[in-house]
Amino acid sequence: MEKNGAGPRGWIVADISVFIPVYKESQQLLNILEKLIAQDNINKEIFVTIDEPETQFLEKILRFIDVKFIINKKRIGKANALNNSVKLSTGQVLLFLDADLELPDDPNFLKKIIDEMRHTDVLDIKKRVIRNSFLSKMTYYEYFTFNISAWIASEYLRKCPATNGAAFAIRRETFEAIGGFTNVVAEDLDIATRAFLKGYSFAYTKTVEVLNVVHSSWRKWFKQRRRWAIGQALWLKGCYKELFRECMKKPQIFLPGLFFLYPSLAMFFLTIMVPSSWLQESVVMLSFLLSIKFNIALPVFLASLATADLLKALLISLVSFAVTAITFYIFSRKLTFEIKLHELFVYYFFYSIAWLAIIAIGYIQVLVFKKKAAPDWVT
Numbered sequence: 001m002e003k004n005g006a007g008p009r010g011w012i013v014a015d016i017s018v019f020i021p022v023y024k025e026s027q028q029l030l031n032i033l034e035k036l037i038a039q040d041n042i043n044k045e046i047f048v049t050i051d052e053p054e055t056q057f058l059e060k061i062l063r064f065i066d067v068k069f070i071i072n073k074k075r076i077g078k079a080n081a082l083n084n085s086v087k088l089s090t091g092q093v094l095l096f097l098d099a100d101l102e103l104p105d106d107p108n109f110l111k112k113i114i115d116e117m118r119h120t121d122v123l124d125i126k127k128r129v130i131r132n133s134f135l136s137k138m139t140y141y142e143y144f145t146f147n148i149s150a151w152i153a154s155e156y157l158r159k160c161p162a163t164n165g166a167a168f169a170i171r172r173e174t175f176e177a178i179g180g181f182t183n184v185v186a187e188d189l190d191i192a193t194r195a196f197l198k199g200y201s202f203a204y205t206k207t208v209e210v211l212n213v214v215h216s217s218w219r220k221w222f223k224q225r226r227r228w229a230i231g232q233a234l235w236l237k238g239c240y241k242e243l244f245r246e247c248m249k250k251p252q253i254f255l256p257g258l259f260f261l262y263p264s265l266a267m268f269f270l271t272i273m274v275p276s277s278w279l280q281e282s283v284v285m286l287s288f289l290l291s292i293k294f295n296i297a298l299p300v301f302l303a304s305l306a307t308a309d310l311l312k313a314l315l316i317s318l319v320s321f322a323v324t325a326i327t328f329y330i331f332s333r334k335l336t337f338e339i340k341l342h343e344l345f346v347y348y349f350f351y352s353i354a355w356l357a358i359i360a361i362g363y364i365q366v367l368v369f370k371k372k373a374a375p376d377w378v379t
Helices: 029-037 055-061 078-087 109-119 134-156 172-177 187-197 218-247 251-261 264-273 277-294 297-335 341-367
Strands: 016-023 044-051 067-072 093-097 122-129 167-171 202-212
Touching (some): 016 109, 029 055, 044 055, 055 067, 109 122, 122 134, 134 202, 134 251, 134 341, 167 187, 187 202, 251 264, 264 341, 297 341
Parallel strands (some): 016 093
Antiparallel strands (some): 093 167, 122 167
16 A cells, blocks of 8 residues: 555656665654655655554654655565565665664765765665664674775775665666566675676765664574575575676685675684694694703693694684784774774674674575575565
């Protein structure tokens, strides 16, 4: 059921069309709509699609007469909701926003996006997490890595196979040429990859940003990340040949981006690849020297044999963390993020490893057990 009479394309052409999908309700939506409506320096149209809405939630938001609401009594899924609302729109720039965002107090927010879109087909918008809990502090660094990878691809390649779907824009002709959203779990990765493989340009903007609101529940986090992991595995399974062929044309761009997204990969990779023989020989030599001085050769020698691999892993972990910390600090200055060493330490040695483990499980479920969808995903 459509509210507020979204007319067919061809009436008044908007400069930009904004699309916000909602499932049941959103605590941030009212604030988002108020700030979007206040952008009165451009011709805009705003579409909000709500699946299975809560009655009280509807009573609060339907007062916005400048917003076109599309109400679905049954859950039709994010991709279907967005594709349906795009068909009702007229803007040449399509802006997709998640409902769990906070927009900046910037009266030129939409105008800046339109200006940025004059030079690109796909625009990834800077995203910063509001740090108000331990989980949000960890997610802050994760989103920081998204920004780093997007900036690198934008600066040195002008193409990117992925985008964070929480906030991004795309030209209408590009959206229509690649067939819109596909009804898959990772619809944002999928549409970005199809645009990438067809050669459409990509840009990342530091001048426009949104704030992501992250829930503090580990249970909800795990449920969401499990869905993301399965979605990522299904996405890569469907396009890995074409994607690998394109990425190998510029490995110096894509490989660093991969390690930024998953920094603990470098630690595991180096631990496996670096031989421990040199370290073991050094420890044995040290035990020999100690035995001459203190006559404790046997226990030190046995300890050296048992702990060589452990010492190697510890040394590599500390060195890789130091390199990561320095690199993150450099990019934090460039992209205006705040880095705290103790938080980064926990993120590197705990959070990123837990997330990588969930991803590994997701790939096993898809590639080995042939899983085709996430548990809470709707076709």
